[in-house]
Amino acid sequence: MVISKRMFPLLAGSSAIRKLFEEGKAMAKEVGAENVYDYSLGNPSVPAPELVNESIKDILDNMDPLVVHGYMSNSGFEDVRKDIADDLNRRFGSSFQTDDIIMTAGAAMAINDVLNLFLDFDDEVIAFAPFFGEYRNYVKMAGGELKAVPADTKTFQLNIDALDDVITEKTKLILVNNPNNPTGAIYSGETLDRLQKAVEKAEKRVGHPIFVISDEPYRELVYDDNVLPYLPDHIKNCLIVYSFSKSLSLPGERIGYVAVPDQIDGYDEVKNGLVVTNRIGSVNAPSLMQLAVRRCLNEKPHIEVYDSNRKLLYGKLTELGFECVKPQGAFYLFVKSPIDDYQAFVNEGKKQHILMVDAASFGCPGYVRLAYCVSPDMIRRSFPAFERLAQAMKAYKD
Amino acid sequence: MVISKRMFPLLAGSSAIRKLFEEGKAMAKEVGAENVYDYSLGNPSVPAPELVNESIKDILDNMDPLVVHGYMSNSGFEDVRKDIADDLNRRFGSSFQTDDIIMTAGAAMAINDVLNLFLDFDDEVIAFAPFFGEYRNYVKMAGGELKAVPADTKTFQLNIDALDDVITEKTKLILVNNPNNPTGAIYSGETLDRLQKAVEKAEKRVGHPIFVISDEPYRELVYDDNVLPYLPDHIKNCLIVYSFSKSLSLPGERIGYVAVPDQIDGYDEVKNGLVVTNRIGSVNAPSLMQLAVRRCLNEKPHIEVYDSNRKLLYGKLTELGFECVKPQGAFYLFVKSPIDDYQAFVNEGKKQHILMVDAASFGCPGYVRLAYCVSPDMIRRSFPAFERLAQAMKAYKD
Numbered sequence: 001m002v003i004s005k006r007m008f009p010l011l012a013g014s015s016a017i018r019k020l021f022e023e024g025k026a027m028a029k030e031v032g033a034e035n036v037y038d039y040s041l042g043n044p045s046v047p048a049p050e051l052v053n054e055s056i057k058d059i060l061d062n063m064d065p066l067v068v069h070g071y072m073s074n075s076g077f078e079d080v081r082k083d084i085a086d087d088l089n090r091r092f093g094s095s096f097q098t099d100d101i102i103m104t105a106g107a108a109m110a111i112n113d114v115l116n117l118f119l120d121f122d123d124e125v126i127a128f129a130p131f132f133g134e135y136r137n138y139v140k141m142a143g144g145e146l147k148a149v150p151a152d153t154k155t156f157q158l159n160i161d162a163l164d165d166v167i168t169e170k171t172k173l174i175l176v177n178n179p180n181n182p183t184g185a186i187y188s189g190e191t192l193d194r195l196q197k198a199v200e201k202a203e204k205r206v207g208h209p210i211f212v213i214s215d216e217p218y219r220e221l222v223y224d225d226n227v228l229p230y231l232p233d234h235i236k237n238c239l240i241v242y243s244f245s246k247s248l249s250l251p252g253e254r255i256g257y258v259a260v261p262d263q264i265d266g267y268d269e270v271k272n273g274l275v276v277t278n279r280i281g282s283v284n285a286p287s288l289m290q291l292a293v294r295r296c297l298n299e300k301p302h303i304e305v306y307d308s309n310r311k312l313l314y315g316k317l318t319e320l321g322f323e324c325v326k327p328q329g330a331f332y333l334f335v336k337s338p339i340d341d342y343q344a345f346v347n348e349g350k351k352q353h354i355l356m357v358d359a360a361s362f363g364c365p366g367y368v369r370l371a372y373c374v375s376p377d378m379i380r381r382s383f384p385a386f387e388r389l390a391q392a393m394k395a396y397k398d
Numbered sequence: 399m400v401i402s403k404r405m406f407p408l409l410a411g412s413s414a415i416r417k418l419f420e421e422g423k424a425m426a427k428e429v430g431a432e433n434v435y436d437y438s439l440g441n442p443s444v445p446a447p448e449l450v451n452e453s454i455k456d457i458l459d460n461m462d463p464l465v466v467h468g469y470m471s472n473s474g475f476e477d478v479r480k481d482i483a484d485d486l487n488r489r490f491g492s493s494f495q496t497d498d499i500i501m502t503a504g505a506a507m508a509i510n511d512v513l514n515l516f517l518d519f520d521d522e523v524i525a526f527a528p529f530f531g532e533y534r535n536y537v538k539m540a541g542g543e544l545k546a547v548p549a550d551t552k553t554f555q556l557n558i559d560a561l562d563d564v565i566t567e568k569t570k571l572i573l574v575n576n577p578n579n580p581t582g583a584i585y586s587g588e589t590l591d592r593l594q595k596a597v598e599k600a601e602k603r604v605g606h607p608i609f610v611i612s613d614e615p616y617r618e619l620v621y622d623d624n625v626l627p628y629l630p631d632h633i634k635n636c637l638i639v640y641s642f643s644k645s646l647s648l649p650g651e652r653i654g655y656v657a658v659p660d661q662i663d664g665y666d667e668v669k670n671g672l673v674v675t676n677r678i679g680s681v682n683a684p685s686l687m688q689l690a691v692r693r694c695l696n697e698k699p700h701i702e703v704y705d706s707n708r709k710l711l712y713g714k715l716t717e718l719g720f721e722c723v724k725p726q727g728a729f730y731l732f733v734k735s736p737i738d739d740y741q742a743f744v745n746e747g748k749k750q751h752i753l754m755v756d757a758a759s760f761g762c763p764g765y766v767r768l769a770y771c772v773s774p775d776m777i778r779r780s781f782p783a784f785e786r787l788a789q790a791m792k793a794y795k796d
Contacts, residue, residue, distance in 0.1 A: 001664065001667065002516070002606070002607050002609070002635075002662075002663050002664035002667060002668060003515050003516055003664065003667055003668065003671050004514075004515065004516055004517055004518045004521070004570075005518050006518055006519070007514065007515055007671060007674070007675065010674055010678070011667070011670060011671050011674050018472060018677070022471075041469065043464075043468050043469045044464075044468070045464070047462075047463040047464050047467075048463050048467050052463075052467070053458045053463065056454065056458060056686075057455055057458060060451045060454060060455060064445075065445040065446050065450075065451065065647070066441075066442075066443070066445050066647070068650075069445075069446050069450070069647060069648045069649070069650050069651055070441050070442070070647075070649055070650045071439065071441045071649045071650050072650060073420075074416065105503050105507075105652060105680045105684070106680060106681060108678070108679070108680055108681045109503075109679070109680050112678075112679060112680075116402075116405065116539050117401050117402065117405055118400070118401055118402055119402055120402045120403050120404055121404070121519050121541060123402070134677075134678070137674075137678045138678060141514050141675065141678045141679070143519060143541050172402075208400070209400050211400070237400075249463070249464070249467060249468075250467045251467070251468055251469045251681075252466075252467050252468045252469050252470060252682060252684070252685025252686075253467055253684050253685055253686060254503060254652075254680055254681060254682070254683075254684050264400075265400050266399065266400035266401065269399065269400060269401055269409070270400060270401065272409060273401050273405060273409050276405070276408055276409050276535075277405065277539065279416070279532075280408070280506070280510075280532065280535045280536060280539045281506070281507070281510060281539070281679070281680075282503045282504060282506055282507050282510075282652055282679075282680060283504060283506045283649075283652060284650060284652070285652075286503070286650070286651050286652050286684045286687065287650025287651055288454075288650075288651060288686075288687075289684065289686075
């Protein structure tokens with residue numbers, strides 16, 4: 001073994017989702033892409049708004065290439081950050097300044113920046129199950145350990161009652177994903193208020209601040225009359241991580257930011273520190289994309305496309321007797337395995353060429369995640385396969 | 399203090415170069431940009447070749463936006479990696495396959511990927527002084543410690559004789575930068591052969607492989623008849639890190655790769671492992687830029703522009719009596735402080751509005767680095783300032 005002891009287990013485990021994605025590619029070669037029902041990956045099915053490409057072309061035609069493709073301050077172009085701060089302030093009544101926004105190479109980099117800034121070796125980060133499985137790897141790579149709070153499978157809100165047992169003197173951060181991947185749940189203002197109370201209590205016990213990081217790439221993907229609470233209204237020590245991957249359908253481009261509210265403990269230290277960890281991590285966020293998203297801050301995602309998919313899939317699966325969490329946001333459906341042997345459920349799905357992610361990797365075994373950011377046509381074509389899967393499940397139970 | 403103990407010192411130190419860059423911006427506001435001679439930053443002065451922007455526009459006009467801006471395999475688009483492998487094979491007689499190339503968000507990310515894969519907590523990485531100062535921070539953030547081999551200030555080749563004393567059982571990697579930033583030296587094939595012998599000997603002593611990472615963003619920036627040796631011809635356990643920042647003038651875009659030769663120990667483990675650390679670090683390299691650089695692999699940098707700058711600045715400074723390393727590659731001039739108090743030299747430079755980077759941050763105090771990727775006009779305008787600086791230095795010595 002030439003690689004490190006700490007990374008070796010991560011290689012073996014790799015990403016369950018990505019593995020499934022590769023399996024799907026192989027399956028498609030075998031039976032034809034149209035006969036594979038790939039619900040594995042959160043890759044938006046709605047193309048980027050036309051304004052993105054128009055903006056890029058206009059930038060290339062009219063701006064100095066040395067600026068467009070060159071280095072800027074490590075936190076990003078000043079005018080990009082100012083416009084994002086102003087946009088947030090307009091929408092949420094916040095008071096972000098230019099320097100409170102640090103542009104990053106996507107939300108992954110933003111989370112890494114935060115972890116690298118806060119964690120000493122062996123420190124702990126808490127996530128509420130079910131959580132995006134990659135969080136565990138981010139924390140591990142930054143030298144820490146992720147500790148999971150068991151899921152509240154009744155409400156799929158944050159299981160605050162179980163939090164205090166998991167917080168130790170090594171706990172530095174709590175990672176929250178709102179709206180949640182993989183459940184589609186939105187954590188309510190009331191839930192966040194309860195989180196703040198629990199954190200305050202724990203901070204007194206452990207003797208240091210515990211920051212809540214809210215990972216909000218699905219912030220604009222919210223259904224019905226649901227409203228995503230504005231985190232700093234509820235949590236004192238918080239940081240907001242954002243990505244344009246889902247709202248502007250730019251997941252491959254790696255463009256996002258961290259927003260630092262001035263109400264936090266150690267405000268200057270954190271703000272300046274994130275610029276440093278961002279610089280060491282990737283120097284700066286991709287320059288052309290920074291300039292492009294700046295011009296698209298008023299674009300709205302085509303939520304109606306995802307909403308129609310949501311209704312289609314949720315309707316069919318509940319009709320077939322599957323127990324599903326009704327998504328309030330994001331584009332994932334969280335489905336309970338009808339049988340105790342949830343791995344058999346996932347494998348029976350694969351036999352029907354349905355790719356579902358086993359939620360064990362989200363810290364919530366017994367469930368699967370279906371990403372419905374796919375074509376409505378694929379959803380409809382998958383219905384007979386789901387019918388066969390439901391039948392197969394009945395046979396298991398009998 | 400809310401941030402980690404390990405990052406706190408890095409914040410205080412921050413990047414000397416970036417600090418100077420910001421000082422320069424302030425100075426320009428005060429005395430006018432045309433009166434500041436900013437030699438601080440390696441930001442290419444030659445714009446990206448037109449083919450870059452043409453390619454981007456063509457990609458946007460003719461490819462599916464879901465592909466252009468979407469997720470791909472974490473190692474990058476297959477056809478991009480294949481074309482890069484083929485290009486390397488054609489130029490260097492190597493035998494890279496598609497999967498030996500992992501596209502990264504620039505060389506910084508590539509180095510982080512390697513460090514994160516190889517280092518356990520407290521492991522050591524060796525760099526030969528003078529080295530790019532940021533290496534120390536990359537290593538620190540990955541949980542390791544950088545150990546410096548003192549510079550050979552006679553030849554500015556790798557100080558192989560001093561290497562063995564620095565290698566311990568914790569040593570996992572040796573970081574080499576060829577052509578070197580900050581000296582412009584090219585490490586010869588002979589030097590690399592000596593390195594291989596020293597590493598082999600040390601590997602026997604410590605009982606595990608020690609990999610040499612060659613950071614080669616300046617590979618195409620080589621002057622006169624100098625030839626950059628092809629690393630795997632000389633070093634068995636090596637990885638090549640590359641960035642398009644300098645050759646295509648795209649430093650802000652963060653696009654590069656790691657190339658994994660199949661001759662290394664643990665080939666599969668390393669190749670697959672890098673895909674995982676790259677995924678955890680930033681998911682994938684920016685997608686549009688991957689597609690764009692693919693079309694620009696045959697572009698040549700305008701080396702004649704940098705060469706003319708090199709001759710201009712080197713000529714004037716040696717004429718004024720400054721002792722300089724004659725650059726064989728890259729776009730940096732390494733100048734010896736005429737006085738023992740090298741910080742006074744840097745400060746006298748600032749009084750003349752000349753921004754030079756104190757090479758103490760490169761592990762080589764007593765020298766400064768001048769980045770001559772600037773306009774020839776700025777170089778000429780700076781000559782009277784250098785004359786005054788030379789005078790001031792004489793006064794110091796008297």
